[in-house]
Amino acid sequence: MITILDLKAEFSKLNLLRGRKPETTEAERKASGGFATLSPFRDGNIYSAKFSGDGAWERHPNGDELVQIVEGSATLHIITEDGPQSYPVSAGTLVVVPQNTWHRFHSPDGVSLVTATPKPTELSVTSISWASGPRYLTS
16 A cells, blocks of 8 residues: 655644753653654654754664755764764755664754654663663663
């Protein structure tokens, strides 16, 4: 069965979650109206999000995550074998975050994005220590 998503219409339904923090719970994200599940996809889902602030550190042990920046800008922070790296991303950017790579977005002014995210997602709500590794929760 084919799924066709009208991203303009889907994003018009979202509110901007202002001041997102790593500690923001899933219930708070859902209640904000800034996040939506658009469709199942492979072993995960396609999501949309509209927020400013900082996301929690996350990784996906079962596959790569595809992230399309639709509007606004952010900094993508990732942890590689060589240590932390940061990349500016803005509308029109497509990112493939490799499987099992810790990453998060920082957007002081706001960003709208769509993701194809495999399950499960492991989240770290604390700062990541490069030496000891992150503490995480599976969601």
